[in-house]
Amino acid sequence: MSIMRNFLNMIILLCVCLNWCFTEGAEKRESGKVLDSYTIQVSSLFPSSSSCVPSSKASNTKSSLRVVHMHGACSHLSSNKDARLDHDEILRRDQARVESIHSKLSKNIADEVSKAKSTELPAKSGITIGSANYFVTIGIGTPKQDISLIFDTGSDLTWTQCEPCLGSCYSQKEPKFNPSSSSSYHNVSCSSPMCENTASCSASNCLYGIRYGDGSITVGFLAKEKFTVTNSDVLDDVYFGCGENNRGLFNGAAGLLGLGPGKFSFPSQTTTTYNNIFSYCIPSSASNTGHLTFGSAGVSESVKFTPITSSSSSSHYGINIIGINVGDKKLEITPTLFSTRGAIIDSGTVITRLPTKVYAELRSVFKEKMSSYKTTSGRSVTDTCYDFTGLETVTLPKISFSFGGGTVVELDGKGILYPFTISQVCLAFAGNDTIPAIFGNVQQKTLEIVHDVAGRRVGFAPNGCS
Template identity: 35%
Template structure:
């Protein structure tokens, strides 16, 4: 999710109800988190990253369908486009790093899983909050700054989630952050909404609104964050949501990993370093689906694989988003027939968008090259929603699928194999997992990032890619 500009038509009655509300009440449960070898503490620690479909739920809700995912993905893309339309363009200059010396030798890694089973096409981690720690399934989002989760007593509304809702009163270390705090003052930059103050308690009230009309309102809070039984942060700042509505599936909330001072990355950077990496496991029953994912926070993850790096482009108006320079796309080793100037559009890499979007000129040239090769072996089929290039057959049964390469500045890139470029919508129907957009913007989605290790060296303004990162 990405924050959108404040709206005049926002639910003011809900907001003022929060401002004058009282303290919260009770309940939660523990989910097991695996700890690594104790020796790893010196070098770091790893947490698993999951696609949502890997989390079994006993909730009596209908399964998350591919159509649902496409609908939510379209809302996400419109949100990104809305943000860019209201901001100045991206500068093509590269951010100069303040220092090449990476601090923080520790590395924190957590499991990262698919989110399909909790109603999201994105990925989630299990984090612990409070003392004693209660664990929650949180969507990982590189496009969001403020982290938040639903909190009792849910004064206005909490959507259905797979975990018991967090009860702040059960935590010995929970605190509401006062309006006079610097963290409260930072909310405008992080959420694009000005904070307010509760007259009853003096607590800072946040409003996180998103371009798809999803939102979370509640109290800016602080508590102990647990990322493994042996690693955590004693003063983690997050939103304790009392009114949470929108396209969050059945996750408890969002972990923000954008480039912003209130993001989880920034808050943990003093201990681990201003960098993180992840490997997204495959989803939708694709080949190699047994691979596990991970989210690593810390500079130690930057040296674990032979990355190829591309500069992180600077946008002073939207500094929290991660922009790259897309320079070339090839199909079966040959550049697609499109002018070099067609690539001169803002290009965002985003964990919260599923299907990669390309400007129409680039997409049409890519589609033509891809179909020319694939149609010789496989019968074409009608399109599905935004996916207009489809074939008869299964991904697993399709041999010799032409490789698509997305090449970025400096030569770094993503060499897309069949499980990155094709998606099996239903049995016997497989489509190209990229889509066009009429807007001058490219978004590198999480489907194309699957099984690659993607490293965000924020301290030195570069992003790296390494194949075969999931194990």
């Protein structure tokens, strides 16, 4: 009797399982849009002006810094957190950065640039700071002083404004770093191998100079100092620029943290500690925080890597874009469309730039799948915009990138659109044939981006931060 009862129970359980499996499969087939689209809250595209939402993803990692938007509720640099973002200025500077990359690659930059006043030091041409939207806070000196630095994967040398300002210094929120108050500060001698290819010398001390494409400039002493990432991660003798003549629009930040591939970049200098590996996550909005983490601790197990390619820009990390999908549509991309000028991933470029033909097809497919929504005029470099007034949710086609090595990265729903206002939300892509394709920071939102520079690869994982 008990054998029969057990047998009947097994039959019932099997039927339940089969019914669940078939039902789930039918639901997936019936609602095919689940596979190639997602629905998001319109309000989630816009930051809260009053509350900061910290990310907990990297909170347990000892070598992690908080990534903050300059003008959001989490920023101590913004004097008016209720002020609206100046989107036109952000995208004007974004375009300036793109044009500067083109200028540098075209070798149209003059060998000599304007000399900085008072020091008469020619500053080397670099690339523009770009949007300068995100910063981290790091300690410098002994005793340490916490300073806020723009983080940039397209720049190498870390620098900060220093006292005394012999030329001019722009306005910043925090006190300027005073090297005379630090017991661990040392100028770099002109005889040092690290002084090679720098701009000049002063009283046997090495000087540096950088002129960015937007006209910003920093000039000062090349120095060594103690950097404190966290209380448990203190690094001695890090080379940085102690700028005593600085001009530009840096949104109140004290300087820049260079995360590029060059020898002066912070990851390159700290290889013995962090193995030249760092990861970051750009938050979904200005009222959320992300993280910048050095070393491999805390890197997601779901990360997928693509090789770093030889970029035509030595200041950037090259990647190989193989394909793009919009919803269920795979764009027609020939190998030569991206191979001619290549592609880079850049934390400082806002809007992703694609070859004109690729962007035209992406835009066409996107508009077709968004045909039920009210359109509106374009703005700045964006030309495909929608009016979401009165809507609580919108359904977007998923967009995914296929990179070299077989890695497929699906963008977050908030990594597709650039929201000016609720009545003007635009596709965050643009066409450009004069530069490498650029995988910009809107598309990177909420993804964990891993730079394993020593292993010559870049990784992507979902849900890196909120």
